[in-house]
Amino acid sequence: MSKTHWSGQTFPRGTSPASLPDSGGRQRRAWFLILLLVVRPWGNLVWAGLEDEARIQNREGVRLAQQGDWQGALLALEAACRLNPFDDTALANLACTHNNIGVFLVKEHRHREAIRHFRAAAAQKPEDIQIRLNLLAALVAIRDLEAADREARSLLVIRPDDPDLHLQVASAMQKMEDDEAAAAVLEKVLEAHPRHGGARLEMARLQYRRGNLAEARFQVTRALEIDSRRTEARDLLARLDREEPLESTFDQETSVHFALTYQTVFSREWARDLLDLFEEAFERGGEFLGVRPAQRVQVIVYAARDLHKARSLPEWAGGVYDGKIRLPVPTLTTTPDQMTAAIAHEYCHHLVFVLTHGNCPTWLNEGLAQIMEGVDLRRAERILTDEEGTLRLRSLDELAGPFSAARDREAAERLYAQSLLMVHFLLREKGLPAMRDLLGHLGRQCTLEEAVRLVYEEPLVVLLEGLTAGT
């Protein structure tokens, strides 16, 4: 998210508003100094007076904005625009101030207020792409998908031939879970700019995520022809090399919300029963975390040994979520019913991913998945309690990274048990709405600490002291 710059004023050195945040948290000290000399013929003296007054108000507005007095700045700049509606400088400064207030509010996680300012800025300068992208990002962040979709589409119209902008819009559309619209935008970019490596890679990723592996391979190969050094493209190709030969022999079956790819050792009827269980999880997950994904979720079912071959997984892993749900079926005689817990668990990971865009610590993710799965809390307590009856807990840092790195099954069990206890504790403190808020803040790219403070009004470590105190 980027700030825009005030114009029409010369600023003395050292008075740039260094306290204003911008996109990367960087402080931009290089302000554009554009002194506009509006030459008008002598004429109506009353008009000239208003013009002077407008210039004074404009200067005052910029000065106040630099001091961080947003309200004062807005009042002065609005007055300048009223006094002289043809003063482009004042109009630009008003738009700039609204935009910068918006950026500031986003940093404060006050997205709805920010959106009002971005809209006001866009009304003054509708052709300013940066303002419009800020508005789009804020709408996506609060998941106002309808308004975001309108904004995304109007951006495409403003600059029909800007592939980079279209790429940004396509990526916003994917965050909005509208893969079809994103694919259509990317297709158009690639028609006009077949050698746009970024668009090729984005299309490859999208097709991979949707389970179209052959199309993904075609796109990623083209991306590498354009630039062979792209690490992300090479990684994706390596993934396809591992997965495509195995999955090309699989069958496919779909239900309303899931697309299942499964090894042919399982019957079609078995696959349909499994999809029914996934649809049940869809309903339960919706009630639990309040989200019902718009896109079909990709599920791949393997005989256990094959998944362990395709992925280097610890033997205790009951499933993998990597944007797709990958379920190992323990034996060929396993019935779909016996997979119910694993389905709930992995589907919960998908919901967490949709809500947080991957910005979720492992303990929170695994704790929620176990709650949706229905894991016994007392068992977790038993695992973590020592002979004296004290809970033995690991540090938060140890619980943030992947659990698959745990040295053995027992160590992994303790990590899962503690995750369950922690999430259960948070749910007991403030209930499910607070938990959904927490995930929402993480989805808006807050750090965990920030998100916890916003929702629970205490730092996480302090909050979790209640867990060991048994309160």
Ligand SMILES: [Zn+2]
């Ligand atoms: Zn898990």
